[in-house]
Amino acid sequence: GENVEQHPSTLSVQEGDSAVIKCTYSDSASNYFPWYKQELGKGPQLIIDIRSNVGEKKDQRIAVTLNKTAKHFSLHITETQPEDSAVYFCAASKGGSQGNLIFGKGTKLSVKP
Amino acid sequence: KAGVTQTPRYLIKTRGQQVTLSCSPISGHRSVSWYQQTPGQGLQFLFEYFSETQRNKGNFPGRFSGRQFSNSRSEMNVSTLELGDSALYLCASSPMYRGSQETQYFGPGTRLLVL
Numbered sequence: 268g269e270n271v272e273q274h275p276s277t278l279s280v281q282e283g284d285s286a287v288i289k290c291t292y293s294d295s296a297s298n299y300f301p302w303y304k305q306e307l308g309k310g311p312q313l314i315i316d317i318r319s320n321v322g323e324k325k326d327q328r329i330a331v332t333l334n335k336t337a338k339h340f341s342l343h344i345t346e347t348q349p350e351d352s353a354v355y356f357c358a359a360s361k362g363g364s365q366g367n368l369i370f371g372k373g374t375k376l377s378v379k380p
Numbered sequence: 381k382a383g384v385t386q387t388p389r390y391l392i393k394t395r396g397q398q399v400t401l402s403c404s405p406i407s408g409h410r411s412v413s414w415y416q417q418t419p420g421q422g423l424q425f426l427f428e429y430f431s432e433t434q435r436n437k438g439n440f441p442g443r444f445s446g447r448q449f450s451n452s453r454s455e456m457n458v459s460t461l462e463l464g465d466s467a468l469y470l471c472a473s474s475p476m477y478r479g480s481q482e483t484q485y486f487g488p489g490t491r492l493l494v495l
Contacts, residue, residue, distance in 0.1 A: 276490040299482040310384075310470050310486035311423075354425065364435050366474070366482045367413060 273371025
């Protein structure tokens with residue numbers, strides 16, 4: 268079945284710096300790749316997603332890139348702020364009746380003021 | 381629109397008991413999925429319901445079951461609770477309209493502690 272690997276498990280950056288989190292997936296049939304942010308005591312919040320027919324997507328300070336050939340995708344956060352501190356999860360899905368999300372293990376991002 | 385709501389938010393049970401968790405999806409969303417989150421295993425898919433039918437199921441024992449009602453609200457049940465069932469149970473809803481079939485929005489979760 269699908270397996271999603273996520274790195275790094277922890278990431279500490281200074282406020283204003285950029286943060287990059289990388290994920291690889293194993294099943295070439297996966298075609299949907301969302302990223303979630305989870306703050307303490309809350310459920311995961313969708314922050315950006317990308318589908319396999321697109322190579323890059325950007326939303327203000329957040330961008331995601333997808334390399335289908337290499338089967339990896341990355342989250343880029345620019346101009347980080349303390350409120351970006353949280354656990355970030357990547358996920359992959361094949362869509363349709365197999366639309367369940369397979370998650371990476373998460374990255375704990377700490378942004379130091 | 382109100383987000384996904386889950387009740388109760390916290391629950392304490394003892395081994396051998398059973399528990400029922402409830403989820404109300406975002407208005408208009410027809411698909412509901414359930415996930416279990418633990419520190420060791422991370423986020424794992426339990427099952428998905430669409431139009432009152434279980435459409436997909438993860439690799440969990442038969443003690444875990446669910447159902448969906450005609451108004452899209454969903455419940456999941458865990459029977460004969462074990463210590464290892466202690467986890468955050470998350471519900472996610474999806475609009476299931478063209479172009480957003482896979483997009484899932486999560487609720488705050490139900491924290492279950494089994495003693």
